[in-house]
Amino acid sequence: MSDDYGLSSVKETVAIAPPSIDYLPKMPTTYRPKIGLIGAGGVSEFHLKAYRECGFDVAVIADRNIEKAQARRDEFFPQADAVNDYRELIGRDEIEVVDVTPHPVDRVPIVKAAIAAGKHVLSQKPFVLDLDVGDELIAQAARQNVRLAVNQNGRWAPHFSYMQQAVASGLIGEVTSIDFSLQWDQTWITGNEAFEKIHHLVLFDFGIHWFDIAGCLMGDQKAESVFATATRFEQQTFEPPAIASAIIQYPSAQVRMSFNAHTRLGEEDVTTIVGTKGTLRCRGRGLNEQSEMQVFLENGCYVAPLSGCWTENGFQGTMAELLCAIQDNRTPWNSAANNTKGLELCFAALESANTNQVVPVGAVRGLLSF
Template identity: 30%
Template sequence: MSPGGDGVAVPDTRPRFPADRGGVAVLGAGTIAQSAHLPAYEQHGVGVTGVWSRSSRTTDGLLERFPRVRRVYGSAEELLADPAVRFVDLATGPEDRLAWISAVVDAGKHVLAQKPLTLSADDLDRLPEVLAAADRAGVRVAVNHNGRWAPPWRAATLLVRDGAVGDVVGVTHVHDKPLPPLAGTPFDDVPHMLLTDYLLHWVDITRSWLLDGGAGPVVSVQASDSRVPGQPAQARNPWSATLSMTAESGATATLRIPGSAVSSRSGCPFWVHGTTGTLRGSVLLDSDRLDLDDGTSSTSIPLQGAWFVDGFAAAMGELMCAVEEDRSPENSAADAALSVRLVLAARDSADRGGVPVEVAA
C-alpha cells in the first residue's frame, strides 16, 4: 500500500515474485493452460522448463507460440523426474486431482493445482492426509484461485484488510454479462454447474472479504437455480442462480446470476459494505473499477493489470513467494478447501429446494 493523493492508501495489485521465478512445468497443457497460464508466464518472465499433455496433438506448435517453454515432455513421469522442475502447474481437470497432487508431492515438487481443487466431499475428507505428506516432504500445495488477484478484487482485499470500510457487514455480486458458451460443453454435464464451478471464484473472494473484514467464517449457505426464458432446450444446466451466505457475525453475502444478460456495457459489479464505508467496483470485460466511499466522499482507486492474465501469474507468484519466505501461501489448498465446502453446501441447498445448509465453522 502507498499513500494516494486523497489520503487513501493505494493498493499494489501487481503480481509479486521472488528473485528466482524459474523452474515451472505445466502438467496438462490444454485450453486454459494455453489461453491463460502460459501467456501469463510469458508476460511476467516466469521460466517454464516444459509442458506435458495426454495428447500430442494438444502440444503441436506450442514451442513456437511460447518461446519461453523449453520442451514438451514425453510423459508425466518424465516431467516429474526432471530436477530442473521446482513447481508443477497442475492444469488437469478436477478428476483424480488428489492422486495427481500426491504424485507431484512424492516427486518433491511444489504444486499449483487448477481450480476447483475438487468437487468431491470424499476428496475433501482425504485432503488432510495429502497435505500432511506435503508437509513431511517440505513442499507447498496451492490452488490457482487466480480471481483473488483480479485487480479490483485484489485492491478491495487489501483495503478490507487495512480497515478501510471497518467491519464488513455485507457483500453483493451481480453478473451483468452474457454467460460463456455452456450447451454442449463438458461443463454442462456438471450438476448445478453455476453454483459449484462457475461461481467458485466469487464464493472464494467473498469468503475472504468476510473473514478479513472481521465477520468470521461462513456458517450457513442457501442457494437455488432455475431455467430462464430464452434458455435453449439443449442447455441442461439452469442459467439463473442465486447463492447467499451468512457469516458468524451475522454479516451476509449474495451472489446473483439472473441469466445470460444482454448488455452493451457488460461487467460483474460488486459491493462490500462495512461499518465505516463501502467499496463499489466491477470486474471483467473492460469494466474494471473500484471506488471507496467513506460516507462523505467517494475516491476512485487506481488499478493496474487485468484478471486475464495477471491473476494467473499472481497465483503462481504467491506460491513462489511463500516458498521463498517459508510460509503458507494465501491460496493454500487447505484454504481453498473451505471455499469448495461452501459451493458443495450450495449444491446441497439447491437439491433440497433452497433450504439453508449449515457449514461447520
C-alpha cells in the same frame, strides 16, 4: 409529510485523496525455478501466457496428447521440452515447481505424485471434490515440506484484490454485507459437451471464484449457513440452469450472490461491500472491465482507477505468490489449506440448491455430482 424517503437528508460527499492500496501481483525477486506444466488443455493458454509475461521459466510441458503439448510449447516457450507422460516431467530433477491443470478427478493422482517427488505444486481450481482428499494432500505436502497452492486466480482480479487489501487494512471497518450481482452472456457454451454436462455450471464451475472471494473478504468471520437456488428457463440455449443465487449467513453479516449467465444484452458485474465505517463499490460490463473503485468513507469519498484485468493479473498472481512464498520460506496466501473455506461454502450451496434447504457450512464434505 415528506415523500422523498429521506433522500433530502443525504449528506453531500466530499472528495478526498485516496490512500495507497497495493493490489497488483508481487513478483519473486530472486527465486526463478524451472517450472513444469501438466495438461495442455484450454486453460493452459492463460497460464503460459501469464508466465511468459512474467519471465518465468517453463522448461517442460506434458500432455497425454503430445501434439497439444508441442503446440503449447511452440506458441509460448519454444525452448521447453514437450512430453506425453506427466511422470517423465515429475521425474526430472531440474523441475522444482509443477503446475497441474487437468480436471479435478484426473488431477488428484498427479498432485500426489508431484508432492511425493518433492515438487512444489500449483493446482488448478477447484482444488478437490472431496475435502477429506484435500486434507490428505495438505498433510502430504506438509510431510514433504513442499508448498501446495491453488490457482484461485480471482483473488488477483484488480477489483477483488483492491477490495481485499482495503478490507484487510480496516479502511471500511468490519464487513456487514457483500453483494455480488452478475449478468453476463455465457451462451458460447451451447453445444459444448464438457460444459453442458455440468448441472451447476453457474454455482460450481463459475461460482467457485465468488465463494472463494467471499471467504477471503469475510476474514475471520465464520459462515453459519448457505441457502442457494438454481433456475433454468425454457428459452435458454444451454442445458445447465442459467440463473442462480446464494445467501451466506454469518452471525452478524450476510453475503448475497445473484447470477444470470444468459444475459445477451446489457451485461453488468457489480460488487458492493458495506462496512461499519464505509462502502466499496465496483461496477463494469464484465469480469475484465472493472476500471475504477468507488470508496465512500466517513470523511469523504474517492474514485480509484484500476490497472490490469482478471485474466492477466489473476494467472500471474497465483504462480507469483507461490514462488514468493517459496523464496521467503512462508505459506502462500493461496495455499490449499486457505482454499478450503471457499470450497465449504460452495459445497453447501450446491447441496442447498439440490434440496431447497438451508445447509450448515461444513456439513457437506464432498460432491457426488455437480
